[in-house]
Amino acid sequence: MLRTQIEHHNYRYYVLDDPEISDAEYDVLLRELQALEAEHPELVIPDSPTQRVGAKPAGGFGEVRHRVPMLSLENCFDDDELAAFDRRVRERLGVEEAIGYVAEPKLDGLALSLRYEDGHLVQGATRGDGTTGEDITQNVRTIASIPLRLRGKAPKVLEVRGEVYMPRAGFERMNAEAAERGDKLFANPRNAAAGSLRQLDPQITAARPLAFYAYGLGETGDWPVPPRHSAVLEALRGFGLPVSREIRCVEGLDGCLEYYRDIGRRRAELPYEIDGVVYKVDNLAWQAELGFVARAPRFAIAHKFPAEEMPTRVLGVEFQVGRTGALTPVARLEPVFVGGVTVSNATLHNMDEVARKDVRVGDTVIVRRAGDVIPEVARVLTERRPADTQPVELPTACPVCGSEVVRVEGEAVARCSGGLICPAQRKESVRHFASRRAMDIEGLGEKLIDQLVDAGLIDHVDGIYRLTRDQLVGLDRMGEKSADNLLAAIERSRHTELARFLYALGIREVGEATARALARHFGSLEALVEAAEADLLTERDEDIKPKDRYPRLQSVEDVGPVVARQVCHFIAEPRNRNVIAALRDLGVVWPDIADRAVAGDSRLVGKTYVLTGTLEGFSRDQAKAALEALGARVSSSVSGKTTAVIAGADPGSKLAKAEKLGVQVLDEAGLRTLLEGGEAS
Numbered sequence: 233m234l235r236t237q238i239e240h241h242n243y244r245y246y247v248l249d250d251p252e253i254s255d256a257e258y259d260v261l262l263r264e265l266q267a268l269e270a271e272h273p274e275l276v277i278p279d280s281p282t283q284r285v286g287a288k289p290a291g292g293f294g295e296v297r298h299r300v301p302m303l304s305l306e307n308c309f310d311d312d313e314l315a316a317f318d319r320r321v322r323e324r325l326g327v328e329e330a331i332g333y334v335a336e337p338k339l340d341g342l343a344l345s346l347r348y349e350d351g352h353l354v355q356g357a358t359r360g361d362g363t364t365g366e367d368i369t370q371n372v373r374t375i376a377s378i379p380l381r382l383r384g385k386a387p388k389v390l391e392v393r394g395e396v397y398m399p400r401a402g403f404e405r406m407n408a409e410a411a412e413r414g415d416k417l418f419a420n421p422r423n424a425a426a427g428s429l430r431q432l433d434p435q436i437t438a439a440r441p442l443a444f445y446a447y448g449l450g451e452t453g454d455w456p457v458p459p460r461h462s463a464v465l466e467a468l469r470g471f472g473l474p475v476s477r478e479i480r481c482v483e484g485l486d487g488c489l490e491y492y493r494d495i496g497r498r499r500a501e502l503p504y505e506i507d508g509v510v511y512k513v514d515n516l517a518w519q520a521e522l523g524f525v526a527r528a529p530r531f532a533i534a535h536k537f538p539a540e541e542m543p544t545r546v547l548g549v550e551f552q553v554g555r556t557g558a559l560t561p562v563a564r565l566e567p568v569f570v571g572g573v574t575v576s577n578a579t580l581h582n583m584d585e586v587a588r589k590d591v592r593v594g595d596t597v598i599v600r601r602a603g604d605v606i607p608e609v610a611r612v613l614t615e616r617r618p619a620d621t622q623p624v625e626l627p628t629a630c631p632v633c634g635s636e637v638v639r640v641e642g643e644a645v646a647r648c649s650g651g652l653i654c655p656a657q658r659k660e661s662v663r664h665f666a667s668r669r670a671m672d673i674e675g676l677g678e679k680l681i682d683q684l685v686d687a688g689l690i691d692h693v694d695g696i697y698r699l700t701r702d703q704l705v706g707l708d709r710m711g712e713k714s715a716d717n718l719l720a721a722i723e724r725s726r727h728t729e730l731a732r733f734l735y736a737l738g739i740r741e742v743g744e745a746t747a748r749a750l751a752r753h754f755g756s757l758e759a760l761v762e763a764a765e766a767d768l769l770t771e772r773d774e775d776i777k778p779k780d781r782y783p784r785l786q787s788v789e790d791v792g793p794v795v796a797r798q799v800c801h802f803i804a805e806p807r808n809r810n811v812i813a814a815l816r817d818l819g820v821v822w823p824d825i826a827d828r829a830v831a832g833d834s835r836l837v838g839k840t841y842v843l844t845g846t847l848e849g850f851s852r853d854q855a856k857a858a859l860e861a862l863g864a865r866v867s868s869s870v871s872g873k874t875t876a877v878i879a880g881a882d883p884g885s886k887l888a889k890a891e892k893l894g895v896q897v898l899d900e901a902g903l904r905t906l907l908e909g910g911e912a913s
């Protein structure tokens with residue numbers, strides 16, 4: 233059963249270059265079989281996958297018999313297993329002292345045998361099943377880093393073994409090009425290298441970014457082989473063959489582990505992928521003494537890096553609320569060992585990503601954790617999707633505070649609208665409230681806010697105005713003087729402006745400019761609340777097109793449906809209103825600015841003016857505020873709907889446009905008349 237399963241995956245991997253499962257999963261299966269066979273030696277048959285290498289070639293290429301077999305490597309996955317290997321080696325050799333090993337990066341490509349006769353490349357062959365490989369000489373000749381002629385005095389016969397691989401950069405470029413053409417992408421550089429090398433048309437191979445590193449020998453004829461593996465590699469380099477510069481001689485287990493950790497740290501920076509380290513006994517006489525088992529030498533071992541990708545099941549999806557209120561879907565997973573740690577949660581980033589990857593609860597997914605990056609769901613194994621999966625749905629209420637969740641059309645991120653009251657957003661809302669352009673409370677910085685919130689002294693921004701001297705003095709690193717300074721700054725901030733206050737509330741999409749526009753337009757908080765409440769009703773009206781909703785707020789300069797919606801929802805949240813009321817009770821005040829409009833002097837409602845050029849008696853902002861106080865709208869561009877353009881000195885193109893459209897033009901005197909209630913002419 234297990235055997236057939238493994239054979240199937242061998243075929244997919246070695247013959248088709250199109251595996252169905254990850255290497256880590258495959259390794260688990262193989263280890264299961266090894267354990268089973270170790271318990272029941274009578275079950276071991278000679279052609280069990282544990283006894284064999286790779287798979288028999290599928291045809292299409294000529295066959296090559298390897299006179300020196302091409303074997304696989306024993307694997308180990310942790311320090312203990314490596315220690316056991318080192319112990320076995322020393323026991324077999326009867327050696328006490330530390331063994332000299334050669335540590336080599338384990339390139340993730342495929343094995344290649346190159347045969348040189350009298351210095352000329354005569355054959356290139358794949359490993360196949362270890363004894364019989366494929367003749368891919370024509371393809372091999374297209375790989376630039378493989379010399380067609382050896383340098384120096386060449387032996388009569390020399391078989392060189394090594395790895396063909398695809399450097400990361402080439403792999404990424406190739407996949408990007410394939411994506412552009414709409415072709416199938418390669419899952420990883422190994423499959424890309426294998427698929428490229430085993431093309432029946434060498435032209436295709438030639439176009440692929442393949443490279444080669446030599447790491448060993450096959451048949452050597454009468455060539456006097458040097459006595460150490462490290463010297464062999466040096467000799468190969470002398471013949472002009474590429475040998476990795478990362479290869480090192482190390483001493484004993486400790487030397488191996490040190491090399492492993494060092495290259496593991498640099499793994500992501502290497503220009504090619506490696507999946508571990510290979511250690512080989514350096515002394516070739518010892519290698520011969522140690523010999524082989526069925527499928528691998530006893531003198532070498534591959535120390536694998538922990539898999540960065542593993543499959544597991546999605547048990548559920550939860551939403552985390554970030555400090556700015558953003559909701560992040562997080563998959564709860566059946567715990568899985570990946571990237572060297574056990575992972576039971578992985579981010580799904582946002583709802584667009586959930587949709588793009590098509591993740592459902594109950595799915596089997598590939599979890600990825602590379603380096604120290606937070607684990608993420610890389611992709612779904614849709615072929616393993618059961619019938620009863622559940623879609624992931626964005627909650628309508630914030631899981632932390634229950635406020636409504638708002639997701640703006642066209643935006644990936646959904647957010648909690650309870651900015652002032654959501655515990656997840658506490659620190660951020662206090663920080664923003666106190667910042668210089670908002671309430672400008674000097675001395676209330678991030679670190680202090682962390683302390684105050686963590687100590688439970690502030691829940692919401694109104695808590696700032698309840699802080700006492702005793703509470704402050706009790707804090708870490710807070711002297712009496714700084715406590716007094718802070719209290720004074722808090723006191724000063726009570727007298728503010730409506731625009732600052734609106735900005736300080738931290739309503740999504742409401743920056744300083746919008747806060748100012750809202751303040752100017754409505755003049756008072758009450759007027760804004762009233763408009764927001766009325767506008768909110770338009771949301772439920774099916775007859776109103778989305779872009780025409782919130783008409784009162786949309787009549788504010790530069791406020792479109794997106795901003796209007798955020799403002800309405802924020803204001804409509806009763807608990808946000810409670811905080812605002814508490815702030816006012818605690819003495820936060822500002823002068824209302826548009827008393828005249830509020831009092832009913834709104835004779836310019838429905839009219840739109842555009843200002844251009846420099847006025848003598850008004851700044852641009854003053855002129856604007858004065859017009860808006862009478863209910864007018866001030867726009868920045870001239871159109872057929874413009875009531876009049878008010879032109880000062882050195883007017884710009886707006887004047888020309890007004891003239892072209894036949895829009896009325898007023899000078900500064902005309903503006904005064906208009907503001908004073910006379911008929912402008």
Ligand SMILES: NC(=O)c1ccc[n+]([C@@H]2O[C@H](COP(=O)([O-])OP(=O)(O)OC[C@H]3O[C@@H](n4cnc5c(N)ncnc54)[C@H](O)[C@@H]3O)[C@@H](O)[C@H]2O)c1
Binds near residue numbers: 307
């Ligand atoms: N996903 C699947 O379905 C599937 C199926 C079969 C095998 N596999 C994967 O293939 C691997 C096992 O197969 P394997 O026996 O081909 O090889 P291996 O990767 O375990 O080790 C042997 C190979 O390592 C390579 N190698 C790289 N650098 C080397 C160096 N410096 N010195 C010596 N050899 C070096 C050689 O090609 C050699 O043949 C595992 O990683 C397994 O997960 C996956």
Ligand SMILES: [Zn+2]
Binds near residue numbers: 630631632634635650
């Ligand atoms: Zn919330």
